[in-house]
Amino acid sequence: xxxxxxxxxxxxxxxxxxxxxxxxxxxxxxxxxxxxxxxxxxxxxxxxxxxxxxxxxxxxxxxxxxxxxxxxxxxxxxxxxxxxxxxxxxxxxxxxxxxxxxxxxxxxxxxxxxxxxxxxxxxxxxxxxxxxxxxxxxxxxxxxxxxxxxxxxxxxxxxxxxxxxxxxxxxxxxxxxxxxxxxxxxxxxxxxxxxxxxxxxxxxxxxxxxxxxxxxxxxxxxxxxxxxxxxxxxxxxxxxxxxxxxxxxxxxxxxxxxxxxxxxxxxxx
Numbered sequence: 001x002x003x004x005x006x007x008x009x010x011x012x013x014x015x016x017x018x019x020x021x022x023x024x025x026x027x028x029x030x031x032x033x034x035x036x037x038x039x040x041x042x043x044x045x046x047x048x049x050x051x052x053x054x055x056x057x058x059x060x061x062x063x064x065x066x067x068x069x070x071x072x073x074x075x076x077x078x079x080x081x082x083x084x085x086x087x088x089x090x091x092x093x094x095x096x097x098x099x100x101x102x103x104x105x106x107x108x109x110x111x112x113x114x115x116x117x118x119x120x121x122x123x124x125x126x127x128x129x130x131x132x133x134x135x136x137x138x139x140x141x142x143x144x145x146x147x148x149x150x151x152x153x154x155x156x157x158x159x160x161x162x163x164x165x166x167x168x169x170x171x172x173x174x175x176x177x178x179x180x181x182x183x184x185x186x187x188x189x190x191x192x193x194x195x196x197x198x199x200x201x202x203x204x205x206x207x208x209x210x211x212x213x214x215x216x217x218x219x220x221x222x223x224x225x226x227x228x229x230x231x232x233x234x235x236x237x238x239x240x241x242x243x244x245x246x247x248x249x250x251x252x253x254x255x256x257x258x259x260x261x262x263x264x265x266x267x268x269x
Contacts, residue, residue: 026098029117033066056080062088090208108191121185129187142185143229153237177227
């Protein structure tokens with residue numbers, strides 16, 4: 001069930017066979033009026049060109065700009081459903097709700113993609129991520145730390161902090177196939193995601209901020225998921241406006257996630 005703070009816009013309604021697409025793209029959005037239409041066009045162009053059936057789930061986190069009407073204007077053009085938080089709750093809860101909705105409408109054979117709604121993640125990478133899932137991975141991450149990756153427009157401070165988080169999480173939780181614990185551009189095997197959501201419910205994602213991405217990986221790691229990565233071209237220069245990340249809060253929450261999962265692993269041992 002969608003909680004009381006999450007409302008769904010169901011017009012126009014898509015038949016269930018359209019919702020059970022091969023790919024479900026989850027877009028957490030907060031004040032993305034400047035980007036969301038172009039991103040939906042790009043997703044549609046990429047997946048239609050590859051003849052991949054898809055559905056987009058936009059979870060709006062209480063936007064106060066024109067994000068909602070921008071998405072609504074696309075509902076008769078591309079397969080997209082819109083779900084809305086009545087007030088801003090943060091990326092973690094928005095991702096949690098998007099993954100829960102995706103797990104409810106997906107079949108076990110489907111693949112769920114998560115990506116940012118600000119055009120910094122390029123949909124053209126999706127087919128390569130899908131191939132790695134078809135080859136046997138449960139989770140595929142678009143990684144900044146694989147050969148061939150390129151990061152454009154990100155400040156030196158943000159790069160240092162992201163790399164430091166990668167080093168720290170790899171040291172405490174070495175995970176085969178994972179170097180980038182924090183990038184949100186990912187492909188999940190729906191059967192694995194459905195099992196995680198069924199097991200943990202709302203506790204699947206407890207962090208309300210950007211640390212949720214590492215939290216999701218550590219939870220799936222504990223469930224025995226098989227991971228892989230593809231190099232990303234991160235186009236932060238495409239983004240209009242400043243970052244929504246609060247650096248100090250993200251650092252605190254990341255350390256909290258790491259310690260919580262570390263103590264949990266120690267108790268199990």
